[in-house]
Amino acid sequence: MEIICKPYTSDDENKVTAIWNDIVLDANAFPQETVLTQNEADTFFRSQTATFCAFADNELAGFYILHDNNVGRCSHTANASYGVAKKFRGCGVGKTLVADSLTKAKECGYHGLQYNAVLKSNYGAVTLYLKLGFNVIGTIPNGYRKNDGSFEDLLIFHKTL
16 A cells, blocks of 8 residues: 655545544544534644645545644744544554654754653554654653543653654
8 A cells, every 4th residue: 555645735624624533532642622623624734834644545544733842942842643544544654644744844943753642552653653763751640531531641752853
């Protein structure tokens, strides 16, 4: 399967929004509790430093957003979020997205990429980030509240570019 990353366009809005909202509703990766409406989505995705989509055999399979992790004197470190459509999970889309975001972050002048909230149980993401040279730089005990009211530890990852 050939996977290609391309910049987000408004034509991608519906599919990217559907993937985003599926992840929000699953409540096991993104911190948001409410889904994006069609009115909010395009504005949100366009407001990022970069939003790219992964296409597998010409079908939108996933996306990433890239933006400053913090403001001012800390804005040289990027943050990213990734979403992969359920039918494409385990097919290499995530790896392609992360690799592309690392290249794009460097092109945008960032010195590092940091993830602030990776669920400890998200084995696929944790394994991928470690394979790609990220380091766990901290743990936030019980930092994520799940739909059932229980809490789970969050990992913070960083990679210098």
